[in-house]
Amino acid sequence: MIFPLLINNKNATMKLPSFIQIYNELITIPTISSVTDGKLDCTNKVVIEKLANWFNDLGFKTTITSVPNTRDKYNLLATYSNNDNLTQGGLLLSGHTDTVPFDEGLWTKDPFKVTELDNKWYGLGTADMKGFFAFILESLRGIDLKSLTKPLHILATADEEITMAGAAYFAQHAQLQPDCTIIGEPTSLIPIRAHKGFVSNIIRITGKSGHSSDPEKGINAIEVMHLVIGKLLELKQKLKDEYHNTSFAVPYPTMNLGIIRGGDAANRICGCCELIMDIRALPEMDIQSLYDLLCQTLKPIMDRYPGRLKVDYEVDPIAGYECQHDNPALMEVEKLVNQKAQTVNYSTEAPFLNQIAPTIVLGPGSIEQAHQPDEFVSTEFLKPTIETLQKIITRFCK
Incomplete structure (x- = not known):
């Protein structure tokens, strides 16, 4: 036309x-x-x-x-x-x-x-x-x-x-x-x-693989990720409670746990587990401060399992x-x-x-x-x- x-x-x-x-x-x-x-x-x-x-x-x-x-x-x-x-x-x-x-x-x-x-x-x-x-x-x-x-x-x-x-x-x-x-x-x-902004993080757990018949000889990355998810859900609630912008239909920052991968056999201690998540940040939120908050939230687990938890961006964050x-x-x-x-x-x-x-x-x-x-x-x-x-x-x- x-x-x-x-x-x-x-x-x-x-x-x-x-x-x-x-x-x-x-x-x-x-x-x-x-x-x-x-x-x-x-x-x-x-x-x-x-x-x-x-x-x-x-x-x-x-x-x-x-x-x-x-x-x-x-x-x-x-x-x-x-x-x-x-x-x-x-x-x-x-x-x-x-x-x-x-x-x-x-x-x-x-x-x-x-x-x-x-x-x-x-x-x-x-x-x-x-x-x-x-x-x-x-x-x-x-x-x-x-x-x-x-x-x-x-x-x-x-x-x-x-x-x-x-x-x-x-x-x-x-x-x-x-x-x-x-x-x-x-x-x-x-x-x-x-x-809102878009922040996609990859959280990687490096465990210690081994035979499932003797779990104490390994570090199961899936079990460590279970602890991580618990902390992330606490952060999700904190973001909802403490940050608001009434201009938006969903007036708080949201978090979504989107992809999880880990393990290769039922009889093998999982040596690696990966979680990909996103946070939809409000315009007034500083992206670096949000990353610092995420790391601070996971610090107790990082301290418990030194060198085994890593937080990266999947792609560069968008404010x-x-x-x-x-x-x-x-x-x-x-x-x-x-x-x-x-x-x-x-x-x-x-x-x-x-x-x-x-x-x-x-x-x-x-x-x-x-x-x-x-x-x-x-x-x-x-x-x-x-x-x-x-x-x-x-x-x-x-």
């Missing part, structure tokens, strides 16, 4: 494919992020280069950056400015270019093709969130870019689904200072001003983020979309980009479709999203 938009920068936009063609080209290129299965993991370079070409055609200055310590992953920054000011003020629109893997047996549509059916566009990344870049490009067809007085930036990041390395690297080295950042994750076009209610940029966005900002429990790249400018998460599609078989974006979001982006660009860049 293509909407009749006013095209003021005709020469530039005539070079662009149609909205649905852009959408389909983005979905067709696999950009899966996976550290558990290297065969599934893909570079995002082709998508980054394609986006760079499209924004170049519109007169943007583009920079492609290799993200260190990733598996051939890249960021793109595209900037449009009608003066020498390339960094101060204006707007940053941001999204990630990778997707999660897909469950082949559960998909009934081709994940690498946009399938239009029953007022839905199906495909891997249609909602989460490669499709957002198609919306940006389509919205620019209806804007006279030469009328902008402040810079407009487009950021496409790498590896959000695993490490968020792209956003972290960009935030560390960015020179620009926009007035507002919009991350186009699927929020049903409801502005999101805060979310929570919050854009305050009275932030001028947030208030402007709330007025433009006629919606009060909300909070969510899932994580995004906002903690990194919020270091650069007030950041709001706002995009088409529902978060309920993210990471699901037969992912889709409903066509009811198409026209409102384009109109919303045009309003936001006009407000912050003219």
Whole structure:
């Protein structure tokens, strides 16, 4: 479905494919992020280069950056400015270019093709969130870019689904200072001003294996982990009792014991046991202090079994983020979309980009479709999203 938009920068936009063609080209290129299965993991370079070409055609200055310590992953920054000011003020629109893997047996549509059916566009990344870049490009067809007085930036990041390395690297080295950042994750076009952090820890117990007929000659790692779990459940209750933020539907930090592995035979003393857990931290909680609290909680067991208990991060922790209610940029966005900002429990790249400018998460599609078989974006979001982006660009860049 293509909407009749006013095209003021005709020469530039005539070079662009149609909205649905852009959408389909983005979905067709696999950009899966996976550290558990290297065969599934893909570079995002082709998508980054394609986006760079499209924004170049519109007169943007583009920079492609290799993200260190990733598996051939890249960021793109595209900037449009009608003066020498390339960094101060204006707007940053941001999204990630990778997707999660897909469950082949559960998909009934081709994940690498946009399938239009029953007022839905199906495909891997249609909602989460490669499709957002198609919306940006389509919205620019209806804007006279030469009328902008402040810079407009487009950021496409790498590896959000695993490490968020792209956003972290960009935030560390960015020179620009926009007035507002919009991350186009699927929020049903409801502005999101805060979310919890994500901390995933691995707790490893190294016991002493031996024959089960003489338990005293060994140290059973499963039994030690039993003691660890008892302490973790005490910490879980402590977090619930002592930390609160009423902005969230679940107003306290949560803990989940997600995976446990240990042992190899019924007649063998378990020599190794591993637990993977997560904590969803409130925005005001310091991640290092949370790690210290975890270690302090487990210290009695560490002292009892010296050198046999180790606490690591599974992946780099993601802090929570919050854009305050009275932030001028947030208030402007709330007025433009006629919606009060909300909070969510899932994580995004906002903690990194919020270091650069007030950041709001706002995009088409529902978060309920993210990471699901037969992912889709409903066509009811198409026209409102384009109109919303045009309003936001006009407000912050003219």
